[in-house]
Amino acid sequence: MSEKKIDRERLRRFVNGNYSRTDYKQVKQHFQSGADENLREELKEHWEGLSANQPLNGGLEVMLERFRKNHIKKSEAKGKSILRYYQRIAAVLFIPVLLAASLWIFRTTKYQENIMATIHSPAGARTEFVLPDGSKGWLNGGSQLTYPVVFSEHRDVELEGEAYFEVVHRSQQKFRVKTKALTVQVLGTSFNVAAYADESAVNVILQEGKVQILNTEDQLTYTMNPDEKFELDLLKNEATVSQVDASSYTSWTKGFLRFDGEPLSEVVKKLSRWYHVDFEIRDKRLQDYNFKATFKDEQLDEILRLISLTTPLKYRIEERKLNKQGTYMKKKIIIEWQ
Amino acid sequence: MKNSIRNIDSELLISLQKGDHSAFEKLFLKYGQKLFVFAVSYLKQKSEAEEIVQEVFMKVWKNRERLKTDTSFQSYLFTIAYNSIRKSFNRKAQVNQFKEEVIDQLDNGDDPIDFENNYQLVIQRLDQFIAEMPERRKNVFVRRKKHGKSLVEIANEYDISVKTVENQITEAMKYLKRRFAEDFPGGLLFFSLFLESR
Numbered sequence: 001m002s003e004k005k006i007d008r009e010r011l012r013r014f015v016n017g018n019y020s021r022t023d024y025k026q027v028k029q030h031f032q033s034g035a036d037e038n039l040r041e042e043l044k045e046h047w048e049g050l051s052a053n054q055p056l057n058g059g060l061e062v063m064l065e066r067f068r069k070n071h072i073k074k075s076e077a078k079g080k081s082i083l084r085y086y087q088r089i090a091a092v093l094f095i096p097v098l099l100a101a102s103l104w105i106f107r108t109t110k111y112q113e114n115i116m117a118t119i120h121s122p123a124g125a126r127t128e129f130v131l132p133d134g135s136k137g138w139l140n141g142g143s144q145l146t147y148p149v150v151f152s153e154h155r156d157v158e159l160e161g162e163a164y165f166e167v168v169h170r171s172q173q174k175f176r177v178k179t180k181a182l183t184v185q186v187l188g189t190s191f192n193v194a195a196y197a198d199e200s201a202v203n204v205i206l207q208e209g210k211v212q213i214l215n216t217e218d219q220l221t222y223t224m225n226p227d228e229k230f231e232l233d234l235l236k237n238e239a240t241v242s243q244v245d246a247s248s249y250t251s252w253t254k255g256f257l258r259f260d261g262e263p264l265s266e267v268v269k270k271l272s273r274w275y276h277v278d279f280e281i282r283d284k285r286l287q288d289y290n291f292k293a294t295f296k297d298e299q300l301d302e303i304l305r306l307i308s309l310t311t312p313l314k315y316r317i318e319e320r321k322l323n324k325q326g327t328y329m330k331k332k333i334i335i336e337w338q
Numbered sequence: 339m340k341n342s343i344r345n346i347d348s349e350l351l352i353s354l355q356k357g358d359h360s361a362f363e364k365l366f367l368k369y370g371q372k373l374f375v376f377a378v379s380y381l382k383q384k385s386e387a388e389e390i391v392q393e394v395f396m397k398v399w400k401n402r403e404r405l406k407t408d409t410s411f412q413s414y415l416f417t418i419a420y421n422s423i424r425k426s427f428n429r430k431a432q433v434n435q436f437k438e439e440v441i442d443q444l445d446n447g448d449d450p451i452d453f454e455n456n457y458q459l460v461i462q463r464l465d466q467f468i469a470e471m472p473e474r475r476k477n478v479f480v481r482r483k484k485h486g487k488s489l490v491e492i493a494n495e496y497d498i499s500v501k502t503v504e505n506q507i508t509e510a511m512k513y514l515k516r517r518f519a520e521d522f523p524g525g526l527l528f529f530s531l532f533l534e535s536r
Contacts, residue, residue, distance in 0.1 A: 015379040021441070021457045031427050040420060047376055047416045054371035059388045064366050067395065068359070171497045187497070 124276035137165040138253040162194040183214040205249040283337040479510040
């Protein structure tokens with residue numbers, strides 16, 4: 001079967017893209033065999049036959065531009081540019097690396113079951129996470145998720161804020177999201193939980209599969225079906241279930257900011273988490289206006305401008321003030337009747 | 339002719355050794371596209387070929403102080419490119435191994451389906467057909483064929499019986515065969531007519 005020399009015709013057909021299964025298999029065999037001098041010779045001949053000085057395609061132009069930028073930085077601060085490049089990567093990787101490191105350290109100790117890890121997603125950010133069992137999801141800005149480094153009998157995690165979960169199915173080991181007011185119990189499915197400390201309601205939206213809602217005493221309250229929203233009003237201690245389009249509640253994981261006929265007070269809460277700013281609504285009449293809109297990659301200014309076009313409101317951005325510690329406070333936006 | 343090219347290159351290389359960015363740019367403009375065309379012939383994917391170009395030129399920049407200015411820069415480029423392409427090719431072949439196996443299993447020689455010619459298209463279609471399977475069947479099929487999971491493992495993961503897993507895979511293979519029969523009617527025309535009239 002194995003030929004000593006690669007069939008030149010086969011290789012040409014492969015290079016030109018018009019090749020048969022046998023052609024592919026033989027080319028592959030030559031690529032895989034340890035030191036195939038013959039293959040190298042053939043490729044070298046191919047290489048030498050190609051002409052230089054051809055115009056770059058779009059992708060390569062962008063690449064050259066990137067090289068150029070790195071080099072310029074380099075000439076400004078010798079030896080820093082590549083370092084800076086890696087620092088940027090390191091900043092993004094930092095949390096996962098840290099978690100992996102702690103996991104590795106704790107695995108070697110005997111107390112691993114009690115070790116908890118917490119992921120904080122800073123305001124204005126959305127953080128993707130993967131749990132020890134392979135379940136994954138997104139943590140919205142200003143939220144935190146706490147979980148044991150090693151899951152024991154149950155897979156229990158604690159959530160404050162909002163997260164979207166895609167749970168890996170395990171029939172013997174239930175996955176439970178605990179919030180202050182309720183617990184969501186699942187076997188394997190995807191769903192969204194919003195339990196912000198500053199909101200008077202907790203809601204769970206089920207995308208697919210089945211989940212159970214337990215109360216604080218771990219008693220079963222309700223079993224949800226896909227595209228349902230379970231909302232618990234914490235002030236009245238009342239639960240309602242409604243039909244929704246689940247994807248509109250999970251679209252934040254893809255960077256969409258969506259308002260589904262919500263009053264200004266809710267809109268402002270979402271905006272303040274998304275953009276890390278404070279709001280003050282100075283006229284109560286405004287709170288009753290509802291908004292329906294979807295934004296992606298929009299500046300806060302632009303969103304405010306669009307809202308003010310459809311509502312009798314005006315807004316102004318207050319200068320950032322210094323607080324006692326000498327750091328700047330969050331930007332504040334004042335909303336008034338027009 | 340060849341000699342003069344070499345001379346121009348070695349002047350550029352001497353500048354590059356001193357950290358001259360414009361020399362680097364000139365080399366990129368000269369050989370970037372050539373490298374891309376070379377790499378894409380074997381890797382068949384634009385993004386992968388571009389990665390090779392980036393990898394090779396990053397090496398050139400990194401090793402600029404140690405570059406030999408008296409030997410051909412072209413053969414130096416070729417050597418790095420050859421090794422990178424080979425590595426990338428083998429990695430990809432490994433990942434796509436299961437597709438090859440699925441095609442080999444589908445091809446039992448009885449059906450008038452042409453799996454042999456136009457192999458690049460056959461593999462593309464296989465990707466498409468798998469993507470179009472119903473969600474559950476696709477997951478079971480991919481876990482079995484691509485990830486090499488056992489029937490029992492898959493049954494446990496989805497909380498279904500081993501028998502159901504088996505059925506899903508049988509159905510998936512039947513479905514693939516049907517799709518291929520539609521798109522790649524090979525062999526004798528008589529046979530395909532016969533198949534349709536049934």
